[in-house]
Amino acid sequence: MEKLYRPDPIPFSSPALAPLLSRLAALYEKMDQAYRQAAGDYGFQCTGCRDNCCRTVFHHHTHLEYYYLLKGVATAGEERRRTFRRRAAEACRAQAAGGRQAGYMCPLNDDGPCGLYGHRTMICRLHGLPHHFIRPDGQMVRGPGCALFTERYGHMDYVPLDRTPLYRELAELEWDFRSAFGVDPRRRLKLTIAQMLVDENPGICEEEEP
Template sequence: MFLDVKEFLEELSSVYRDLDRAYQDVAGFYGLSCEGCQDNCCQSPFFVNTLVEHLYLMEGLHALTEAQKAEVFQKANAYQSGYSKTSRPETNFRMFCPLNRDQKCILYEYRPMMCRVYGVPGVMQSPRGGTVEFPGCQRFGSLGKEITRRLQRTEYYQRVAQIEANLRKKLVYHQKYKKTIAQAIIDEEREKALIMRGYDIFEGY
């Protein structure tokens, strides 16, 4: 059995483009820019929360040169080692993402949703009811501006969730998925970490 995942990745790419435009609208409204920021958000733990985002990120990883990939894998292993040894790492662990080089992401176009929404004030409808608000990054806070506009995250989360559901249905894939970017990268070197590689699921992957 073969499943061409291209259509799922194209759908995700469309969501990302729409999200990036919405993000830039809010950032422009406040005059927020990452340029010259000393509090690099890439030192905070960020996660890949869906299988489809993993596959999209790996599209970018596979496009790197062998030397670049070797460097990324080395950094990913060092990152995950430190992460796993840290108490409450989501709060306490700080280390540059293995995809960061000279304070820039080498797979910027492929970065996960969590990276894309971080920075500007946001809001989403909680699946449990009510809304959840996000204050924005430290640089935004340093601007001292009143929050009068937020990035509406709900639509984009819902669209990604639908793509994920459709992909999982096709794959008959029921495992929970949440990994650091480093762990997602490391898994590409492990035969059975994501799926059974002996089972020919992905055409052209």
């Protein structure tokens, strides 16, 4: 088991951090636009799903997304913060007991809708539609849509949703963050949303899965 790495707090007003968070907000808007465009072309609507994708345990890998999410939490009211953190602790316990397959609900989910929609992460914005991207070695990778998409729209021709420029821009932003804050380029960040949020007893989320 590896010790979990969680970055140190940085004031959101930090002159170096604020412009990077603004650039990430602009990139998120591009992601939302790309998703809306492709979803519109299919006529796809994310409703009536039996398996809420917020139950899928994703890991997030950039400092900037981490701070962006925490900024959203910081601007939520005290009551909301307590709720998010309580759920995060429960999710961490579920993960410790059952591993990644535990399939617990994201601690930000309010029994259906996302409780921090404007601050949700990249994967939350792009999940559900078939897509492709070009790896740095030039190889193209294709990804399927979610189960609901496949059931209802899987017969349709692929509407290109190229994640390459979105991934690339996020990687550039992360590079700029690491340069501005002197983070070792080899330092690996890998956190679930629950691991980002839990605070009172971080020990319950301290270990990464092997």
